Amino acid sequence: MKLHVIARSLFIAGLTVFSMSSLAAQSLRFGYETPQTDSQHIAAKKFNQLLKEKTNGELALKLFPDSTLGNAQAMISGVRGGTIDMEMSGSNNFTGLAPVFNLLDVPFLFRDTPHAHKTLDGKVGDELKKSLESKGLKVLAYWENGWRDVTNSRAPVKNPADLKGLKIRTNNSPMNIAAFKIFGANPIPMPFSEVYT
Template sequence: MKLRSVTYALFIAGLTAFSTSSLAAQSLRFGYETSQTDSQHIAAKKFNELLQEKTKGELKLKLFPDSTLGNAQAMISGVRGGTIDMEMSGSNNFTGLSPVINLLDVPFLFRDTAHAHKTLDGKVGDDLKASLEGKGLKVLAYWGKRLARCHQLARTG
């Protein structure tokens, strides 16, 4: 069984849907552009630990940080072609496949982190995920290192 992903977060609840009894021990190739000191790599390592725990060691990730498998576009193509199992990158890398994904790059779109989670974990997030599923990609979860927002009025003049 191959998992495909375009974005990533610690998304363990969905993993319980897989029947580990039908899986042979398997390593999944997981590529991303960020360095080994970046928060995405730290999260990927934690995700790997949790994945192994939830699947009783039948699934594990082989991590490829630092653009080892290519840039984001190359890795997305690899996921679509089946040479890479998972990929993590920004939403801007998917707009060529689904222009509606541009929505995620609108500044100040969300009031706060809770609003972002509520929106992306609901119908809007489901619709965005569906826009990529016909393209050979499966979004496991949304991940954001920052949210552009402002809590003060700008004064001019």
């Protein structure tokens, strides 16, 4: 059984402003929990390609998928401490630093995908970004990773009633855990990297 319940992810960077002309070719450490078969890894490879092109090869990413650098919390600490340059993980992983990120786990907050994109690419998204800047993190972009997508090995989930009695792996978001309990499921919080095991 696997489950994608992380509603959206963030590109986070602990980068400071610097002059491109002062850099020799530099490799930035970029960690994330998902495996190499996941769309996040494919996007990270494309981002690396574009970064190399836009900087004439002066910057490149060294990709660390599969929680190679630790779970999301460890990578966030690494970015804050300067041992990792960038990380990508679900918004629920930032609620300890900026509780306002709990809002993104409210069930059915957005009408549809365009509404979510417009919201996160606008003033609301800007305010969320600011809430992490004082914590030493710079949000580069929001990444959609499904909107309450539910998969399991028992039966299709087409409506909330289908969740009744279902053991389901979820992230550690209190909002997600409460929502699945309300729908009658038995949520089991665990790190995203363990969902595939």
